[in-house]
Amino acid sequence: MAQAPLIADLDDHLIAITTGFAGADVLLFGTTDGPGDVIVVVKGPTADVEVLRKERVGGIWINRKGLGYQNVPAVYMLAASKPLEELLPEDQRAYYQMGIENIRMVPVDPRDSDSKAFGTALIHAKQKFGLFSDVPARILFIGDRLFRVNLRVPSTVPTGTYLAEVYLVRDQKVVGAQTTPLVISKIGFGADIYDFAHRHSAAYGVIAILVALFAGWMAHLAFRRR
Amino acid sequence: MKGTAVTWATAILDWFLGLQIYLPIAEVALNVFLLLGLGAGVGVLSGLFGVGGGFLLTPLLIFVGVPPAVAVATQSNQVVASSVSGVLAHWARGNVDVKMGGVMLAGGMLGSSVGVLLFTLLKTLGQIDLVIAIAYVITLSGIGIMMAVESIRALRRVRKSMAPKKLHQHNWAQGLPFKMRFRKSRLYISALLPAGIGFIVGIMSALMGVGGAFLLVPAMIYLLGMATGAVIGTSLFQIIFVQAWVTFWQANTNQTVDILLALILTIGGVVGAQVGGRLGAKLPGEQLRFLMAIVILTTAGGLLYQLVAHPADLYTIVIAGGGH
Numbered sequence: 001m002a003q004a005p006l007i008a009d010l011d012d013h014l015i016a017i018t019t020g021f022a023g024a025d026v027l028l029f030g031t032t033d034g035p036g037d038v039i040v041v042v043k044g045p046t047a048d049v050e051v052l053r054k055e056r057v058g059g060i061w062i063n064r065k066g067l068g069y070q071n072v073p074a075v076y077m078l079a080a081s082k083p084l085e086e087l088l089p090e091d092q093r094a095y096y097q098m099g100i101e102n103i104r105m106v107p108v109d110p111r112d113s114d115s116k117a118f119g120t121a122l123i124h125a126k127q128k129f130g131l132f133s134d135v136p137a138r139i140l141f142i143g144d145r146l147f148r149v150n151l152r153v154p155s156t157v158p159t160g161t162y163l164a165e166v167y168l169v170r171d172q173k174v175v176g177a178q179t180t181p182l183v184i185s186k187i188g189f190g191a192d193i194y195d196f197a198h199r200h201s202a203a204y205g206v207i208a209i210l211v212a213l214f215a216g217w218m219a220h221l222a223f224r225r226r
Numbered sequence: 227m228k229g230t231a232v233t234w235a236t237a238i239l240d241w242f243l244g245l246q247i248y249l250p251i252a253e254v255a256l257n258v259f260l261l262l263g264l265g266a267g268v269g270v271l272s273g274l275f276g277v278g279g280g281f282l283l284t285p286l287l288i289f290v291g292v293p294p295a296v297a298v299a300t301q302s303n304q305v306v307a308s309s310v311s312g313v314l315a316h317w318a319r320g321n322v323d324v325k326m327g328g329v330m331l332a333g334g335m336l337g338s339s340v341g342v343l344l345f346t347l348l349k350t351l352g353q354i355d356l357v358i359a360i361a362y363v364i365t366l367s368g369i370g371i372m373m374a375v376e377s378i379r380a381l382r383r384v385r386k387s388m389a390p391k392k393l394h395q396h397n398w399a400q401g402l403p404f405k406m407r408f409r410k411s412r413l414y415i416s417a418l419l420p421a422g423i424g425f426i427v428g429i430m431s432a433l434m435g436v437g438g439a440f441l442l443v444p445a446m447i448y449l450l451g452m453a454t455g456a457v458i459g460t461s462l463f464q465i466i467f468v469q470a471w472v473t474f475w476q477a478n479t480n481q482t483v484d485i486l487l488a489l490i491l492t493i494g495g496v497v498g499a500q501v502g503g504r505l506g507a508k509l510p511g512e513q514l515r516f517l518m519a520i521v522i523l524t525t526a527g528g529l530l531y532q533l534v535a536h537p538a539d540l541y542t543i544v545i546a547g548g549g550h
Contacts, residue, residue, distance in 0.1 A: 020246060021248045049544065052541065054541075059534055124541075186250070193251070198481050202474070205483065208474075212470075212488065216306065216307040216492075220311040223311075223496070
């Protein structure tokens with residue numbers, strides 16, 4: 001039986017966002033069939049995004065121009081055992097979307113002369129919220145076959161199915177690849193509230209009012225005597 | 227030695243930072259004490275000055291990371307709770323003009339419905355933050371100047387120990403149709419006036435996430451010429467219904483009401499309001515009003531500066547469908 005050049009897995013495929021969620025760590029580990037380097041790209045679910053730019057109108061800064069981008073991953077994380085430039089040539093990195101400058105976001109109107117500037121602004125905004133990581137996490141090798149890396153999932157991550165792409169690199173070439181899914185979902189009381197608010201919006205509104213009426217009444221009772 | 231102090235400081239900081247609560251609708255994790263503190267701080271102000279304080283709480287919530295749309299809608303929910311506890315006390319003293327409140331309410335329902343629709347429209351146009359900011363700058367500077375002038379006047383009046391003059395102004399408003407008698411407010415005026423005030427304040431309160439007492443109370447005193455005893459109770463009475471209505475519509479159309487956040491703010495708020503009320507009874511009222519005017523004008527100035535100054539980031543990101 002031919003052996004896969006690369007086997008990788010996560011210690012947990014499900015991250016639960018509970019009421020106390022403040023981010024999480026996921027351990028990605030695996031083994032290679034011999035010496036080589038590993039690069040990991042984690043991408044969150046994609047969405048359409050609009051970027052708005054403020055312009056000065058009558059002394060006030062107003063959102064004027066908007067450009068749309070399709071296929072923008074909600075989250076982009078990177079890990080590598082060596083600096084990316086040492087591992088792969090530029091065209092290969094672009095092909096595999098390694099590095100935030102290589103994320104393939106599709107402008108709705110690519111002919112617009114501002115699409116580059118707006119795209120850069122989009123990446124900066126994602127970086128600011130910790131959703132796009134520019135500096136790759138360091139993948140550690142134990143011996144020359146066993147590797148591991150800790151991936152930090154920030155508290156602001158959106159829910160959905162994420163994909164971790166693991167690449168084995170030798171002599172400036174990708175020689176093996178494997179993807180493994182990571183599901184981030186809301187679980188528990190908070191998730192139930194969120195679901196209910198979106199599925200039964202009217203009933204949720206009524207409950208919100210009743211809770212407030214009751215809370216106000218309790219407050220009145222609590223402080224009535226003196 | 228210095229090293230251990232730093233370790234201790236970070237350990238304590240970590241403990242505080244660790245007490246995060248994930249807000250299910252706002253979709254952010256925030257510190258429980260921070261939220262309770264915000265609610266309490268604004269509650270103290272409201273107890274001191276007799277205004278809801280929502281106009282301070284909404285910008286603060288946005289500042290700590292709650293999305294503006296959620297901050298505004300949740301604030302409406304919280305106002306329901308604080309107004310209920312406020313109105314019950316006024317009700318017991320017979321300080322609620324139900325008829326006047328009902329007429330204002332009719333206008334308020336209509337106005338707040340228009341407000342929620344406007345809110346949804348502006349959100350899709352990407353201009354909601356701008357409109358919220360401008361609405362705050364205009365109303366806060368108006369109210370702030372009015373309070374400042376009034377408190378300076380009152381401070382002078384105290385020395386002469388003269389009762390505040392009250393006369394029914396006879397102006398164009400007297401010619402309006404649908405005249406009604408409001409016994410408790412001691413008024414015989416066109417129903418269109420209170421309904422119109424309710425309408426305008428309804429739009430503003432839906433857009434800004436405030437009860438609007440800080441708009442209603444001066445309007446009722448200066449525009450309607452209502453007997454001052456019933457003003458606060460009546461405004462709270464109509465605010466409950468208008469804000470319940472806004473809460474319902476925000477929940478139904480925008481799914482932006484965070485019950486958990488509203489509850490935490492309410493707990494902080496009612497405790498703060500008691501503290502504020504007791505403090506207010508001991509401190510001289512008119513000087514306090516003047517201080518409050520300065521707080522309001524400073525807030526307005528800060529918001530205006532943000533509109534006019536070169537923004538740190540020119541770009542804003544909007545995720546289609548709220549990210550889901």
